[in-house]
Amino acid sequence: MKRGLQLALLFFGIALPALTGHAARIGDLSETNIAEQALRFFTFQDPAVRYALLGSILLGITCGLLGGFIVVRKMALVGDALSHAVLPGVALGFLWNMSKDPLAIFIGAVLAGLLGAAAVHLIKHTTRLKEDTALGLVLASFFAVGICLVTMIQRLPTGNKSGIDKFLFGQAAAIGAGDVQLMAVVTGLAVLVILLFYKEFLLTSFDAGFARAAGFPVQAIHYTLMLLLAFAIVIALQAVGVVLVSAMLITPAAAAYLLTDRMHRLLALAAIFGLFAGALGAFLSFLRPNLPTGPLMVLAATTIFVLAFLFGPRHGVLARWWRQRSSAARIQRENTLKAVYHVLEAREFKGEGVSLRELAERRRETVKDARQQAGELRRHDFASLQEDGNAIYLTPEGWQRACAIVRNHRLWELYLTNAAHIAADHVHEDAEKIEHVLGEEVVRLIEKRLNYATRDPHGRSIPGLADLRRGASPESPASGPTGYGRSA
Amino acid sequence: MTDAPPLEIHDLTVAYHKKPVLWGIDLVVPRGKLVGIVGPNGAGKSTLIKAAMGLMPISSGWVKVFGEPVKKNLTRIGYVPQRESVDWDFPVSVMDVVLMGRYGHLGLLRRPSKQDRDIARESLDKVKMLPYANRQISNLSGGQQQRVFLARALAQESDLYFMDEPFAGVDAATEAAIVELLHELKARGKTLMIVHHDLPTARSYFDMLLLLNMRVVAFGPTNEVFTHDLLQSTYGGRLTILSEVAEAVREKG
Incomplete structure (x- = not known):
């Protein structure tokens, strides 16, 4: 485990300085043949592509890891609701200083996500409604508010060029240097927290009652996980889009669940599948101008799932x-x-x-x-x-x-x-x-x-x-x- | 400190969604006893042990474990939850689950050491599940799953054990193995509180019985407590007033 930690730190040590290069142009890949394009894309030659690919890889890893816990804790719907609930926060973060400032959008989105989670909690505990209904309510209402705000922004004089609409279906090409830095920080944080508290996450996911009896702060651990989940969703928004981001949480982890019976392997596989789906989706979206990245990433992840479903050695x-x-x-x-x-x-x-x-x-x-x-x-x-x-x-x-x-x-x-x-x-x-x-x-x-x-x-x-x-x-x-x- | 009783409960009242389920429980459990908790459905048997471990908020009263508030002595408590309370398709091996019994001693951040693994392995051996150590838990029968939970509790190396229906849905061989294990633990000075729902076996399995129906009907040595009258007042319909009042409290709350 210790070595894993060192590797993770090493990875970010190398990756972060590499990002200081400048992006020139995006989307001129459509002129050569596929093999050459793939070579150019995956060797990070093109500085413009570097952000998109690195960002997609980072979000794939984070979503895969968090998704592993979401799937075994049967919280897939929570991920879906949370991802829709962040949209108003994205729009408000944009309105803060009328630009796509990664940090403002990040903070706005996380706050909206937490507000959504609190609303679910409130509905569940003060009414007779059950969790699925509460999730459905919050998902739809927050998303509706978000769509209204996004439409408003696009009507503004500068709104057209804002790129805010990319948050709906995702566009890897829109990932900038600031975005990638934020993604690297969040991915590093997620990997670090999961490595440090793996034992606690495992125990509380499997048997919360026993964990509480053994003296573990089950609620605090749960909220830590939810916060990381919100982070993962928010960094994935730019490339995957609000509508499909929950699929990047669930699909790689679901495929991994079909292939292994041990939690640590499930997490590793989910992260790898997320990484592949992210990279492949980003690459495919670069082949033609204006292809939305989100659906392509999700299709790549779904392909992995279908392969696991069909050819998994045991299940x-x-x-x-x-x-x-x-x-x-x-x-x-x-x-x-x-x-x-x-x-x-x-x-x-x-x-x-x-x-x-x-x-x-x-x-x-x-x-x-x-x-x-x-x-x-x-x-x-x-x-x-x-x-x-x-x-x-x-x-x-x-x-x-x-x-x-x-x-x-x-x-x-x-x-x-x-x-x-x-x-x-x-x-x-x-x-x-x-x-x-x-x-x-x-x-x-x-x-x-x-x-x-x-x-x-x-x-x-x-x-x-x-x-x-x-x-x-x-x-x-x-x-x-x-x-x-x-x-x- | 060794003189303090393993479990002392004074005037404990517990409510679920404002509806009282346990009223004014008083209990002092002596050391080294195998205690069966029996009573009808809804008598609050599981609630009692959960409240004793601090797993649910209590409305009034207090619980002491070896003379201290329960939060201070959690590592001296071992727990076997109901088998249905977890997802047996969860991606962990038998060994992973038993190792969880060591987590409470480790606290935050520390990882299980070789010594913890040895303890887990010994615990598995005691319930005759060592050959299954690397199996995924969904490949086990109900009786085997229950043994895994017992092994996890053994790995906790505690002095006071709470077990929630450890005999529910297990085969005869497992039932006999569990009884043997409980007696062995008792012989080593451990105190065991077992929620049980089968009256005929309760008589032969336990030293002491706690007859429970929202309040303590009787608590004492099995041969003194297992009487027609006491069982009648535990299981009989004389408590309707108590549950009606509980309902009224909930509505007004």
Whole structure:
């Protein structure tokens, strides 16, 4: 952690002096091809681009970090309301000395944000209205005031060139030297506070009651986080715009939440995703004149989210689909093995091979299906095929697996009838599913509970450990008591 | 200081949105006792332990922990909140949660040391959850989640424990493990206050019972307090007047 702090300080030590260079022109990137443009853009060559890119990176990092806490504290709506509530403050900050002074706008916006938060608090605690309603009320009313003020400013003689309208949808190109310095300070502050108070933020986010009982100032920590959140929103306004800034808080953090189960990794990933989305959005907005940056950044972040949603290694759609598919294939194989066992059992385990026709009849399907199933078993070394391909022989592994499945099925049926007192003709369907998921440990418990019974409710014998041990070429199941307890 | 009782409550009244939920509670809990707090729904069982820990504003009365105001002795208090009070999808591992038990001793700014990690690991071992240390908490069963909360409380290394329904929704094996652990803690001189809602087991689990229904109906050794009459007046409908008055107070407030 200490090293992280040093790195952060080093970063700002390098970044800040680099900003003193002058911006000449903006928006002449549209003349060359994309690769050259990208090279020029991301190597900071163009002083005009430097502010836009650095600013976008800084806001991405800050929004990602704060967004991580917002998402796990289920405060996404709070971020949205707060971001709309700052607009009147932006306008008043502009009116203060009729210019886009970063500090005046920053202070105005933060004050408006805090006023909005206080209004939500007041409505929540003095009326019967719940938080979501209070947030909706404040969001809409503050935003309405803000829009009126912005329109007013644009009607003023100097208002047209003010660039105040850029605060609605964001324009990275409008970021100036003063803006970037402010953004660097806020980002540094956010990183520093989160590093120093990570433990406190983590504890109060997870279990506020316990934190209070352990003596932590939960309210103060909450307000610190809210203040940082307001800062993050305000520095992002210029590039992302009031309307979409909450997406830069939520989307990178949401994508990170899908990819990791640990808070510190979630924060790191969210910051990185925010950084990428910010940089990419700024770059895309430079390709054509007057493209709004906010929507492009949000689209970049959304793309990252969709990728995480689809391809996340554990919670991703693709991974889940793959797991379901392989589980379905395993169940299919186990059902085939069970059918082979049933055929062998029907002829009292005389003869080894099972012809595909017998198998198909047993499973009520075509010989072609049976052949395909047999091929599946062969691929998993559960069986070998006769040379002409018309009969199937179980390998020792296949025989063991088949015995285990049949055993699971019949034990479960018996358990349901004997221990849960369910009628014998009601238990088969259930056992068809349970047989594939019973683990060794549970099977042992059930066997013990059933006193190592040897017959299922329908009078058929339950394969025991002796059968499993015997491997291939069964003659008949072990007679007498079966199960682990006695045969071991 | 060692002579001061672990928990002393005098004339405690607590109100929720101006509606009184606990009236005039007087209580002196002796050291090294395993105390069950029982009573019907809405009797104020959780409220009592929360108020005792200073988690909610109290209308009148006072609470002393080992002879001091509760705020001065927070590190001597261990707490197991209700399991449903947190989001189990939260991105932390089992170890992260148990380490939180050490945070109170660390105070602001300091990070858990190796020694804290060792204590957390021992606590996990005591509830037989050490193999799960690196699991994310949503992959646990209800009983396992409860054990993690217990391990976190153990890591607090406190002298007075408050537990809010630690037996709610756990499997039989976990229930037995928790009872064993509670007795072990008691044997080491700890005092334990357990909110419990199952009367039949309350009789066998606890040394002392606090029968609660908005006020203390009875407090004493289990065999003296677990009587038909006292249970009747705890759970019976004789308190309707009290709750009606509480409602009236709220409306006028």
